[in-house]
Amino acid sequence: MGTESTRGPLVIIGGAEDKEGDCIVLREFVRAAGGVNAKIAVMTAATGYPVEVGETYINVFGRLGAESVEAVHTEHRDHSERESSLRIVEEATGIFFTGGDQSRIVEFIQGTTLDKVIHQRHDRGAAIGGTSAGAAMMPDQMIVGGASVSNPSVDAVSMGPGMGFLPGIVIDQHFAQRGRLGRLLAALVLQPAVIGLGIDEDTGIIVKGDEFEVVGQGAITVVDETTTTHNNLEGLLKDEPIALCGVKLHILPHGYRFNLKTHLPLL
Template sequence: MAATETKRQLVIIGGAEDKEGDCQILREFVRRSGGTKARIVIMTAATELPREVGENYIRVFERLGAENVRIIDTESREDASSSTALEAVDKATGVFFTGGDQARITSILKGTELDTAIHKRCAEGVVIGGTSAGAAVMPDVMIVEGDSETNPRIDIVDMGPGMGFLPGVVIDQHFSQRGRLGRLISALLIEPAVLGFGIDENTAMVVTDNQFEVIGQGCVTVVDESEATHSNIDDILKDEPLAICGAKLHILPNGYKFDLKNRKPILDNQPVANASVPVG
């Protein structure tokens, strides 16, 4: 597991997070960003409706008490070298990526001055959040698109470069709601990565250093193939079913924690019942 940042804070959301009620997840993002002193920038690169989507998050974050909230709208790579955008990131205590199309985020931002600036701030402890497409881009290699509600096959998922805030893993979102276990397993074997995370809607992985805690109404599904005893990926054609044996599956609801470095649930003061289910 490539995780060397000692100040890293990430709030990775499976999409469709509550914006009208208690806003548990967005509240946690604001709290970690400094509470009433938070200075948040909203990255709208993923969406074709940047003003509408950005202003919706401005209303939520200001209602929760953030001191200063602004949109960084990058419609092109040229916008990602704007001195105004770079200054905003330099002063930010939280950076939030909206949903939309994850390929738009990487095509506009990856390798730019703004990308470098956000990674620098992340290493300094600034909170990086993202929902839906903004969650998909967190690994160094991401799911660009793929089929849902199907068995694992090579041809159901397309992979591409991510933003690299949480390297060495694969992340999928809207997980239970869209039946994406098959495509997560496919992506995990194609990459290949050691850990795959499927995040339900209105649910988040809150990463601090080398562990995360689950918050929200759903679960985070962890697929760990580090000790898998068999895979047929080298022996099949792309439209043939994938097999994997000996992998581990963890289902983690609100309040459960996971050690990213040692690849184990942290079960202190938690019931052991649903902790780990062997797959295959």
């Protein structure tokens, strides 16, 4: 298993990122994957349109200067055992998960040989990126779905196993655009994670070790549950509102950094 110093960066994007203009967020993924020497594997497991979506990212990453870009299609679980797919990932310096449905990523990849190889490459320095569903799957416990609500309740969110690239964190995407603060708060109360990250569209974080930096047009909403003084979860029925007291909130735009260990923004 790789150490913190050898493990590659994570580039986690809130969805709807610019693919035609300056491509600020995707440009940073290519840079993290090696720049003009980047060899990128585009993982299309999340989408029901793998060929079309894969081609979109092949074109974008190629235009941004990556040395090579190949799509890895896993429309069924047994596709994650294909030698051709394993070869692409084993040679990749950057592995990028597209949007779609995060449950498909877990269903088709988790626990397979492909999953093992992806984690091995990350441990040895390869960058892992993901947008929308590809962002949601990053933690060990991910948001599978739920309602876009302002006030949290038990039934505002459904959770499931994630891919484990960023343990102990909960991530929600399309955050400000779809009003998802309530379901992120609910997820934090229901899961053992202590930090929630709400990532706006066309916005991402670059995680290196214990810190991340914000890039893009929107902001990152950091919800720190470690300061909570009270919740009413015990005895609560699933459609009843959750009370939370003492939660700490940070709003971080482009260029700001945050330490995941100390839970402090870096100005």
